[in-house]
Amino acid sequence: MKEVELIQGRVFIFGDNIDTDQIYPGRYLELTEPEEVALHAMEGADPDFPSKVQPGDIIVGGKNFGCGSSREHAVITLLASGVRAVVAKSFARIFYRNAINRGLPAVEIPDLEPNSISQGSIATLDLKNGTFSLSNGKVYKFIPFPDNIMAIIKAGGIMPFYKAKATSQTPEKT
Amino acid sequence: MHAIEKILAKASGKSEVRSGEIVEARVDVAEVNDLYLQVVKSFYEMGGERVANPDKVAFVFDHYSPPPTIKAADNQRQMRNFCKKMGINRLFDVGEGVCHQVLAESGLIGPGKIVIETDSHSTTLGALGAFASGVGATDLAIILLTGQLWFKVPPVIRIEVDGAIPNGVMAKDVILYILGKLKQDAAIYKAVEYSGSAIPSMSMDERFVLCNMSVEMGAKTAYIQPDDITFNFLEEKGAKRDNFEVFVTDGDFRYQESYSFDVSGLSPQVALPGSVDDVANIEDVQSVPVTQVFIGTCTGGRLNDIKVATDILRGRHVAKGVRCLIVPASKAIFRDALAEGYVMDLVEAGAVFVTPGCGPCLGAHEGVLTAEDVCVSTSSRNFPGRMGSTEASIFVASPATAAASAVAGHLADPRDFVG
Numbered sequence: 001m002k003e004v005e006l007i008q009g010r011v012f013i014f015g016d017n018i019d020t021d022q023i024y025p026g027r028y029l030e031l032t033e034p035e036e037v038a039l040h041a042m043e044g045a046d047p048d049f050p051s052k053v054q055p056g057d058i059i060v061g062g063k064n065f066g067c068g069s070s071r072e073h074a075v076i077t078l079l080a081s082g083v084r085a086v087v088a089k090s091f092a093r094i095f096y097r098n099a100i101n102r103g104l105p106a107v108e109i110p111d112l113e114p115n116s117i118s119q120g121s122i123a124t125l126d127l128k129n130g131t132f133s134l135s136n137g138k139v140y141k142f143i144p145f146p147d148n149i150m151a152i153i154k155a156g157g158i159m160p161f162y163k164a165k166a167t168s169q170t171p172e173k174t
Numbered sequence: 175m176h177a178i179e180k181i182l183a184k185a186s187g188k189s190e191v192r193s194g195e196i197v198e199a200r201v202d203v204a205e206v207n208d209l210y211l212q213v214v215k216s217f218y219e220m221g222g223e224r225v226a227n228p229d230k231v232a233f234v235f236d237h238y239s240p241p242p243t244i245k246a247a248d249n250q251r252q253m254r255n256f257c258k259k260m261g262i263n264r265l266f267d268v269g270e271g272v273c274h275q276v277l278a279e280s281g282l283i284g285p286g287k288i289v290i291e292t293d294s295h296s297t298t299l300g301a302l303g304a305f306a307s308g309v310g311a312t313d314l315a316i317i318l319l320t321g322q323l324w325f326k327v328p329p330v331i332r333i334e335v336d337g338a339i340p341n342g343v344m345a346k347d348v349i350l351y352i353l354g355k356l357k358q359d360a361a362i363y364k365a366v367e368y369s370g371s372a373i374p375s376m377s378m379d380e381r382f383v384l385c386n387m388s389v390e391m392g393a394k395t396a397y398i399q400p401d402d403i404t405f406n407f408l409e410e411k412g413a414k415r416d417n418f419e420v421f422v423t424d425g426d427f428r429y430q431e432s433y434s435f436d437v438s439g440l441s442p443q444v445a446l447p448g449s450v451d452d453v454a455n456i457e458d459v460q461s462v463p464v465t466q467v468f469i470g471t472c473t474g475g476r477l478n479d480i481k482v483a484t485d486i487l488r489g490r491h492v493a494k495g496v497r498c499l500i501v502p503a504s505k506a507i508f509r510d511a512l513a514e515g516y517v518m519d520l521v522e523a524g525a526v527f528v529t530p531g532c533g534p535c536l537g538a539h540e541g542v543l544t545a546e547d548v549c550v551s552t553s554s555r556n557f558p559g560r561m562g563s564t565e566a567s568i569f570v571a572s573p574a575t576a577a578a579s580a581v582a583g584h585l586a587d588p589r590d591f592v593g
Contacts (some may be wrong), residue, residue: 012231017359019536021558021559022558023556025537026537026538026560027536027537027538027562029209029242029536030238032211032215032249044564045558045575050586063359064358064392066360067358067390067392068555068557069292069294069536070292070293070308070309071209072210072311072312075350076212090359090362092392093362093392093394094294094308094309094310098307098309098310098313101312102312103311151562158312159312162220162319163220163221165320
């Protein structure tokens with residue numbers, strides 16, 4: 001599980017109020033398979049992002065990342081395209097819930113200065129110790145996720161937890 | 175406690191809850207729209223075999239209504255099959271309208287209910303005194319599986335709206351003005367309550383607009399204390415008063431923040447392309463030529479909106495080079511607009527009617543914009559690419575401003591068109 005807690009990758013910098021239409025444009029909402037959904041990640045903010053992104057990359061945003069619609073596609077597209085974490089000054093509520101539910105670490109760092117980070121540089125996100133370390137030596141600290149949220153992230157999302165519940169209820173039905 | 179806290183406390187079997195506390199609450203109504211086949215997928219992925227309370231679940235086909243592609247049509251087909259298999263009888267199929275309006279008219283939603291929908295604009299239903307909030311697909315699938323969901327009890331901010339709204343100015347202008355002042359991250363994770371002297375005289379159609387756009391400042395839910403207007407609306411929809419419980423905020427409740435806005439001198443407001451909190455008075459915005467006017471959605475497609483647009487367009491004509499699209503928010507609204515003669519007047523004026531539903535708001539069909547297009551829309555969002563090309567310009571405004579712009583052929587002040 002070490003690799004879940006320690007994420008190292010290139011950073012892609014975005015601004016404030018990156019909405020779900022920029023993360024995943026509405027015209028692709030009919031798609032439901034992750035591999036198809038992945039092809040349009042961040043297309044509304046950077047049309048070249050789908051061709052640039054590589055497994056392990058980290059998205060950095062400003063205030064209110066993921067505002068707008070409740071579409072879970074926004075999280076599915078990032079995960080399926082290889083993004084391993086999103087770090088932002090703050091998150092919109094539904095995006096945050098969707099991210100945790102799908103096992104995508106959404107790390108809030110209020111004093112983050114996205115503009116001071118160089119595009120494409122390598123950063124290390126340590127979820128256990130609550131640090132986000134940049135290539136220029138700057139280290140941001142954040143409050144690590146509580147154990148229950150970390151367990152959801154390690155399991156790859158919330159579904160395995162409810163799967164266990166659903167399975168344990170089965171005998172009552174028969 | 176605040177009324178919202180009392181609703182959450184009761185639904186989670188507690189006598190008291192506090193802001194920041196996490197509760198597991200039973201959900202009274204869960205709604206899935208047709209963008210969310212993922213709900214069904216997540217349900218099965220979690221080993222779901224039957225829906226906990228099929229009577230408390232509704233499916234509404236509104237975003238792709240009717241479906242523009244084979245894929246969208248097939249998603250709806252799979253959802254119909256799911257409803258049939260799970261005994262979900264409340265399936266509002268193509269043409270019934272936008273989920274929030276359809277639920278408002280269903281009589282299921284009212285004071286004290288917990289309503290969770292797969293749509294961010296679920297905050298709309300807080301205008302009926304419910305706790306209403308949007309979630310993604312997997313959260314909704316958990317409700318189908320268990321009948322409940324966890325919530326963090328939100329802090330509440332109070333927005334007081336005072337003064338009489340001037341002629342030619344609408345609830346949409348009020349909420350745009352507030353958004354322009356407070357900005358789009360003002361209420362992330364918070365509940366927003368509207369009170370003040372302007373609220374009691376607002377119709378439900380107008381109150382829905384305030385609560386609807388609260389999500390544009392990040393709100394988890396919005397709330398207006400129920401009154402006679404609320405109950406008259408519910409009665410009209412065939413709902414029984416004793417189905418609901420009105421909770422009242424304690425006198426000693428402390429709001430996290432309070433804001434006060436006097437709207438008595440307010441001008442029509444316009445959100446400039448790209449951001450819904452970049453708001454200006456209409457008289458301060460250049461009268462740019464317009465190619466499309468869109469009057470519709472869960473924000474601006476109710477009967478009052480269509481009436482106001484009709485009053486401006488009646489006896490006049492949509493300017494050459496402008497497409498004026500009208501999308502009633504529900505079938506019931508469409509029927510009422512027909513009965514009132516609005517539809518005839520609007521069609522005579524050159525407007526085009528589209529099936530009740532979300533219409534072009536989500537940029538998938540029924541009026542997609544090119545890079546060259548300039549649209550005045552009564553919807554709630556003008557993010558880059560929201561209605562098609564990321565280069566298109568979307569001005570968000572009231573139905574009155576939209577109708578005036580349709581006649582003028584450029585962004586126009588509705589006060590020049592109303593008596």
